[in-house]
Amino acid sequence: GAVVSQHPSRVICKSGTSVKIECRSLDFQATTMFWYRQFPKQSLMLMATSNEGSKATYEQGVEKDKFLINHASLTLSTLTVTSAHPEDSSFYICSATRGRGQETQYFGPGTRLLVL
Amino acid sequence: GQNIDQPTEMTATEGAIVQINCTYQTSGFNGLFWYQQHAGEAPTFLSYNVLDGLEEKGRFSSFLSRSKGYSYLLLKELQMKDSASYLCAARVLGGYQKVTFGTGTKLQVIP
Numbered sequence: 001g002a003v004v005s006q007h008p009s010r011v012i013c014k015s016g017t018s019v020k021i022e023c024r025s026l027d028f029q030a031t032t033m034f035w036y037r038q039f040p041k042q043s044l045m046l047m048a049t050s051n052e053g054s055k056a057t058y059e060q061g062v063e064k065d066k067f068l069i070n071h072a073s074l075t076l077s078t079l080t081v082t083s084a085h086p087e088d089s090s091f092y093i094c095s096a097t098r099g100r101g102q103e104t105q106y107f108g109p110g111t112r113l114l115v116l
Numbered sequence: 117g118q119n120i121d122q123p124t125e126m127t128a129t130e131g132a133i134v135q136i137n138c139t140y141q142t143s144g145f146n147g148l149f150w151y152q153q154h155a156g157e158a159p160t161f162l163s164y165n166v167l168d169g170l171e172e173k174g175r176f177s178s179f180l181s182r183s184k185g186y187s188y189l190l191l192k193e194l195q196m197k198d199s200a201s202y203l204c205a206a207r208v209l210g211g212y213q214k215v216t217f218g219t220g221t222k223l224q225v226i227p
Contacts, residue, residue, distance in 0.1 A: 034215075043203060043219045044159070093158050104149065105215060107158040 003027050004096050006108035013084055014116055021079045021111045023094030029074035030096035034105060035067075038091040050077050084115040118142045120218035122204050127224045128194055136189045136221045138204030147207040149215065150178050150189045154200045162189065162202075191223075199225045 003026040013019050023033055032051050036044040048069050050056040056069035068080040077096075081088055091112050095105035119141040128134040140148070147166035151159035165171055165180035165187065177190040189202055201220040208214055 044217045046214065046216070049214060091156075104161050104164055107151075107160070110158045112156075 002106040004106045004108040006094055006111050008111060010112045012114045015085055016083055019081045019084055021092055023077045023108050025075045025096045028098050032097045033071060033077040034095045035079050036093045086115045089113055089115045118216040120204055120206055122218045122221045125222045130194055130196060130225055130227050132194050133192050136202050138187045138218060140185050140206045142206045142208050144209035145206060146209045148180055148187045149205040151203040152200050153203055159203055194225050196225050199223060
């Protein structure tokens with residue numbers, strides 16, 4: 001199988017604080033990891049693509065200084081929401097692929113962030 | 117740019133067959149995915165088509181026509197647990213094989 005985990009699954013924080021979300025591929029090495037955000041009743045919006053050992057590629061309109069992505073190893077990528085505000089409250093989902101070929105994306109269970 | 121369209125909502129009866137359509141306009145198209153997403157959960161992979169034709173996998177089948185920019189997901193023998201959102205997603209050529217998602221079709225299965 002291809003299992004992807006995320007931690008934490010749910011987080012509540014105060015406005016102005018930073019929150020780190022971890023995404024791990026448990027039984028395979030993930031060449032590429034993707035970070036998505038999903039607002040209620042909307043589809044997934046790709047935020048950025050990250051590859052191990054290189055800088056993340058951010059989608060248009062996504063602030064790279066606010067959403068820091070680190071892909072430290074082939075099994076771990078982290079998303080840090082810096083100085084979180086209530087409008088950052090959302091469902092954050094990561095996915096991982098084994099390679100750059102014809103590979104499906106395996107999704108983590110998601111992290112629900114609520115900023116008060 | 118990328119544009120993916122699917123109906124917002126559908127309702128079908130338990131035991132019946134339902135077809136969820138998806139049309140796409142993408143540059144550098146390189147395959148189409150269907151995912152199922154239950155409320156509050158992450159998407160789970162259902163199917164992947166890169167060549168024209170029908171792919172069957174149990175109760176679920178997916179069809180692709182590249183020339184028409186069209187795909188559908190067919191669900192047979194509907195069960196109540198099939199009530200979920202179904203996301204159509206197109207992969208585009210590029211260094212990291214980016215996938216763009218449609219807005220999803222919320223399917224409600226009724227008794």
